[in-house]
Amino acid sequence: MISFYPGPSRVHDDIPRWTAEAARKGILSMNHRSPEFMKLVEETVSLLRKKLRVPKSYTVFFVSSATECWEIIAQSLIREGSTHVYNGAFGEKWFSYTKRLRPATQGIVFDMQEALPKELLTHTLPELICITQNETSNGTAVAPAIISALQKKYHEALIAVDATSSMAGIDLDFSKADIWFASVQKCFGLPAGLALLICSPRSLEHARQLNERLHYNSLTFMAEMMSRWQTTHTPNVLGIYLLNKALAAMKSIRDIDKETTLRARAWFAFLKAHTSLQPLIRKSTVRSKTVITLEGDPAFIQKLKHLALKRGLLLGDGYGEYKQNTIRIANFPAITNQEIDRLKRFLKVF
Ligand SMILES: *Cc1c(COP(=O)(O)O)cnc(C)c1O
Numbered sequence: 001m002i003s004f005y006p007g008p009s010r011v012h013d014d015i016p017r018w019t020a021e022a023a024r025k026g027i028l029s030m031n032h033r034s035p036e037f038m039k040l041v042e043e044t045v046s047l048l049r050k051k052l053r054v055p056k057s058y059t060v061f062f063v064s065s066a067t068e069c070w071e072i073i074a075q076s077l078i079r080e081g082s083t084h085v086y087n088g089a090f091g092e093k094w095f096s097y098t099k100r101l102r103p104a105t106q107g108i109v110f111d112m113q114e115a116l117p118k119e120l121l122t123h124t125l126p127e128l129i130c131i132t133q134n135e136t137s138n139g140t141a142v143a144p145a146i147i148s149a150l151q152k153k154y155h156e157a158l159i160a161v162d163a164t165s166s167m168a169g170i171d172l173d174f175s176k177a178d179i180w181f182a183s184v185q186k187c188f189g190l191p192a193g194l195a196l197l198i199c200s201p202r203s204l205e206h207a208r209q210l211n212e213r214l215h216y217n218s219l220t221f222m223a224e225m226m227s228r229w230q231t232t233h234t235p236n237v238l239g240i241y242l243l244n245k246a247l248a249a250m251k252s253i254r255d256i257d258k259e260t261t262l263r264a265r266a267w268f269a270f271l272k273a274h275t276s277l278q279p280l281i282r283k284s285t286v287r288s289k290t291v292i293t294l295e296g297d298p299a300f301i302q303k304l305k306h307l308a309l310k311r312g313l314l315l316g317d318g319y320g321e322y323k324q325n326t327i328r329i330a331n332f333p334a335i336t337n338q339e340i341d342r343l344k345r346f347l348k349v350f
Contacts, residue, residue, distance in 0.1 A: 001312050001313075001314055002312060002313055002314065002335075002339050002342070002343075003314045003330075004313065004314060004315055004316060004328075004329045004330050004335065004339075004343060005314055005315075005316040005328075005330060006136055006165055006186065006290075006291045006316045006328050006329075006330040006332070007136065007164075007165060007183075007185050007186040007330070008185040008186075008191070008192050009185060009186055009187075009189065009330050009332050009334070009335075010189065010330070010332065010334050010335055010339075011189050011190060011191060011334060012189045012190070012246055012249075012334050013334075014245070014246075014249065015190070015191065015242065018241070018242055018245040018246075019238070019242070021245075022238055022241050022242070027040075027237060027238060027241045028237075028238060030237050032230065032231060032234050032235060032237060033230065037229075037230070037237065038228065038229035038230060039229075040237075040240060040241065040244060041062070041229040041230070041231075041240065042229045043244060044240055044243055044244040044247065045060045045229075047244060047247035047248060048060055048196070048247065050247075051247045051250050051252060051253060052167070052168060052172070052247075052253050053171070053172075053173075053174070053253055054174055054198055055174050055175055055200075057200070057201050058174055058198050058199060058200055058201070059198070059199050059201075059204060059223060059226060060196060060197070060198050060226075061196070061197040061198075061199070061222050061223075061226055061231075062194065062195075062196065062231055062235050062236070062239075062240055063181075063194075063195045063196075063197050063217065064193060064194065064195060064235075064236065065183050065192075065193075065195050066162060066164040066181055066182060066183040066195050067097070068195065068217065069162075069181035069195060069197045070093075070094045070097050070098065070162075071097065071101070071217070072197065072217050072218075072219055072222075073098070073128070073130075073160050073179060074097065074098040074101040074102055074105075075101065075212055075214070075215055075217075075218060075219075076207050076210065076212045076215075076218050076219035076220065077128060077158060077160070077179065077203060077206060077207055077210070077219065078098070078102050078105075078127060078128055079127060079210060080102065080104040080127060081098075081099075081102045081103065081104030081105035081106060081127065082098055082102065082105050082106075082126075082127060082128040082129070082130050082160070083105075083106050083108065083120060083122055083126035083127070083128070083129050083130065083157075084098065084105065084106070084107045084108065084129075084130040085108045085110060085116055085117070085120060085129065085130070085131055086107065086108075086109060086110070086130075086131075086132055086135070087109065087110050087111065087112040087116070087135060087138065087140060088112060088132065088135035088136075088137040088138040088140065088319075088320075089135075089137035089138075089319055089320040089321075090132050090135055090136055090137055090162065090164070091130075091131075091132035091135060091162070092107070092109075094130060094132065094162060095107040095130070098130070106122065108120055108121065108122070112135070112138050112140050112281065112286070113281065113282055113283060113286070114283075114286065115142075115143065115146060115283075115285065115286055116131065116142050116146050118146060118149040118150065118153065119153065120150075120154075125154070125156060125157065126154055126157045127157055127158070128157060128158045128159070128160060129150060129154060129157050129158070129159045129160070130160050130162070131147060131150075131159065131160070131161050131162070131177075132161075132162045133147070133161045133162060133163045133166055133172070134162075134163060134164070134165045134166035134288050134290060134291065135288070136164065136165040136186070136291050136319070136328075137319035137320055137322070138280060138281065138293055138319070138322060139279075139280060139281055139287060139288045139291045139292060139293030139328060140281055140286050140287065140288055141166065141286065141287065141288040141289065141290075143285065143286075144172075144173055144176060147159065147161065147176050147177055148176050151176055151177065158178040158179065158202070158203050158206060159176075159177040159178050159179070160177065160178065160179035160180075160181075161177045161179065161180050161181075162181060162182075163180055163181065163182045164181070164182045164183050164186055164195075165182075165186040165187060165288075165290055165291055166182070166187060166288070166289075166290050167180070167182035167187055167188070167196070168182070168187040168188045168189075168250075168253070168256070168333065169186075169187035169256065169257075169260050169289070169290040169331070169332055169333055170253075170256075170257050170260055170261075170289060170290065171253045171254055171256075171257035172253075174198060174200075177200075178199065178200040178202055178203040179197070179198070179199050179200070179203050180196075180197075180198040181195060181196060181197045181198065182195060182196055183195035183196075184196070184239065184243060186290075186330075186332065187290060187332045187333065188243065188246060189246065189332060189333060189334030190239065190242050190243060190246055191239070191242070193236045193239050194235075194236045194239030194240065194243065199219070199223075204219070204223055207219040207220055207223070208220060208223075216232050216233055217232060217233075250333075256333055259333070260289050260290060260331060260333065261289055263331050263337075263340065264287075264288075264289035264290075264292065264331055266340075267292050267329070267331065267340075268284065268287070268292075270344055270347075271294065274347065274348075274350075275350075276296050276297070276300055276350050277294045277295070277296045277347070277350075278294065278295055278296070279292070279293065279294060279295070280293040280294065280295040280322065280326050281293065289331060290330065290331050290332060291316075291328055291329075291330060291331070292328065292329040292330075292331055293318075293322070293326050293327075293328050293329075294326060294327050294328075294329065295322075295325055295326050296325065296326075296327075297325070298324040298325045300350075301318070301324065301325060301326065301327055302324075304327065304347075304350065305317070305327060307346075308343075308346060311346055313342070313343055313346055315327045315328070315329060316328035316329060316330065329343070
């Protein structure tokens with residue numbers, strides 16, 4: 001079965017080999033206070049800087065999920081409330097989780113067929129702006145220029161970016177925001193249970209000022225532990241090991257970005273000629289390159305998914321309100337060109 005699901009998604013072919021290697025090397029029972037663990041963490045962070053171009057001054061944290069990042073941000077980086085600008089289900093979830101913890105949090109919804117507005121209609125100056133860079137539910141993406149424009153306009157505010165389904169698939173300029181996060185079961189092509197939270201010096205200084213110390217994952221505690229390459233709890237050591245291996249084997253993010261862009265372009269060119277499927281998102285400037293969302297007649301979509309399964313092709317279901325009339329296809333680096341060709345040959349017949 002070839003999975004085109006946009007998360008949990010197809011993992012790298014080398015995962016079984018790396019996992020066996022981890023077992024042989026004693027990684028599976030590695031003590032998380034040992035020098036070996038600290039070395040693994042230090043090396044993995046240095047690989048993240050090298051391969052994904054994470055700035056030297058930014059701190060990387062290992063946590064369990066993107067959802068946990070939403071909670072850490074709400075707990076440790078917001079005084080009153082954050083400002084969420086979103087157009088889909090993941091952005092909305094982030095907003096509603098935060099609203100429960102910080103009632104002054106506000107949500108601004110924008111049209112998924114339009115770009116995220118560069119000016120936000122708020123009553124007060126935003127404290128922390130939350131953006132879902134790649135909205136996995138509908139296949140939209142926020143262009144880097146818009147994040148930059150927001151950063152310029154609201155320079156007093158922190159900007160937090162959910163890049164769960166784009167980090168490691170496209171070249172992100174981390175310096176353009178303060179807080180970035182992603183879990184690894186999407187573009188990284190790794191098993192679930194690990195996420196990265198990447199924080200600017202300014203955001204950590206803000207956390208120190210707020211000094212929220214109520215949780216095991218309060219950012220102040222996490223930062224104290226990470227200064228010694230450690231975590232506040234026993235982390236997913238195997239996950240960190242697999243991430244280390246995947247990063248070491250990975251091309252530079254600039255090359256990966258080029259491939260992702262070419263493959264996305266090829267997908268949309270292919271769809272132009274298709275009679276029963278079209279991109280859900282009409283403007284190419286707001287389309288995601290990593291999650292391709294296709295729209296069709298609901299009965300046709302159901303039939304297509306069913307027939308695809310019989311041919312060993314797992315298509316991603318539509319999400320939330322687009323469950324019936326869309327399918328989602330991951331354009332993640334772990335998926336091979338041969339697999340994409342196979343899926344296109346299958347789709348061509350309809
Ligand atoms: C998948 C996803 C999440 C949730 O990730 P978890 O690791 O399950 O917490 C959050 N945001 C976006 C944009 C996602 O695609």
